[in-house]
Amino acid sequence: MTLDINEILADMLNAIKGSVKDDWSVVKKSANNFIQSKKDRLELLANMRITGAIDNDFFEKRLADEKEILTSELHSIAIVNKVMAQNAANAAFKVLENVITTALII
Amino acid sequence: MKTKVLIFASCLLMTLNSCISLKLVPDYSEAIETQIIQTQKQNENLYTGLLELPQEKRTYSSVSKEYLEIESNINSILFQYQSREKNEDFVKMGKLLKDNFVQYKKEHKDKKTLNDGEISLYVAYINGFWQPLLTAEKALKNIKN
Numbered sequence: 001m002t003l004d005i006n007e008i009l010a011d012m013l014n015a016i017k018g019s020v021k022d023d024w025s026v027v028k029k030s031a032n033n034f035i036q037s038k039k040d041r042l043e044l045l046a047n048m049r050i051t052g053a054i055d056n057d058f059f060e061k062r063l064a065d066e067k068e069i070l071t072s073e074l075h076s077i078a079i080v081n082k083v084m085a086q087n088a089a090n091a092a093f094k095v096l097e098n099v100i101t102t103a104l105i106i
Numbered sequence: 107m108k109t110k111v112l113i114f115a116s117c118l119l120m121t122l123n124s125c126i127s128l129k130l131v132p133d134y135s136e137a138i139e140t141q142i143i144q145t146q147k148q149n150e151n152l153y154t155g156l157l158e159l160p161q162e163k164r165t166y167s168s169v170s171k172e173y174l175e176i177e178s179n180i181n182s183i184l185f186q187y188q189s190r191e192k193n194e195d196f197v198k199m200g201k202l203l204k205d206n207f208v209q210y211k212k213e214h215k216d217k218k219t220l221n222d223g224e225i226s227l228y229v230a231y232i233n234g235f236w237q238p239l240l241t242a243e244k245a246l247k248n249i250k251n
Contacts, residue, residue: 030241037237041230053223061213062231065206069234072202075195076238080245082130082195087250089128097126 003049003063005042009035012070016077026084027077034073038066132190134246138183142243145179146236149207152176153229156220164225166215173211180204183239196242203235 016031017024024031049059152172156164166173184200187193210228214220220228 033241034237037234041234044230045227048223048227053221054227058224062227065231068202068206072199072235072238075199076242079131079195079242083245083248086128086130090250093126
């Protein structure tokens with residue numbers, strides 16, 4: 001089995017970008033950290049297979065784990081995103097609350 | 107009449123304070139963050155410790171106690187996730203970590219021993235499951251009240 005690390009990373013980056021759409025700038029730092037770790041991991045995996053340190057069965061299992069790691073990363077990015085959304089919504093509610101308070105006092 | 111208006115206004119303000127706030131994520135927990143950092147370190151030590159041994163001595167039974175201790179800590183993190191509100195993403199991440207930790211433990215048991223390459227990859231892959239947990243918990247520090 002051939003392993004095109006750049007292609008895999010590009011696909012995964014697109015999956016992450018697709019999941020956050022307009023909020024990419026918010027989660028960019030976390031996503032880039034995940035992609036860098038993924039790159040290092042896949043290079044190590046490919047290197048170990050090429051040098052014969054691991055057999056094909058082990059190689060295939062770890063490659064399959066990448067899908068589960070990506071799932072976990074997407075949940076993590078969803079949390080980063082939700083924190084930002086919660087902050088934005090509550091800041092807006094605070095403005096509304098202040099306006100109503102002021103109106104009631106007047 | 108003025109008293110009635112003031113009572114109504116106070117009630118309205120109290121209602122606004124309690125109802126008009128959105129909660130999408132759980133509150134940050136320093137205890138959970140610390141436990142994630144410590145258990146990840148323990149998990150990495152398990153594997154790097156094996157690298158110090160000759161390959162024939164890297165048996166499952168030589169580190170079974172460490173495996174059980176780490177698994178117990180992962181269960182504790184998962185339990186704490188399950189106990190807090192707005193926990194869906196955290197519980198899923200915790201379960202993925204646990205399932206894969208148990209899978210790697212089983213592989214070690216079945217293989218009897220591990221070579222250097224396999225150990226390096228177990229470290230890299232289990233850390234791949236730890237990293238999202240830590241990123242997510244740290245993100246909760248940014249919640250503004």
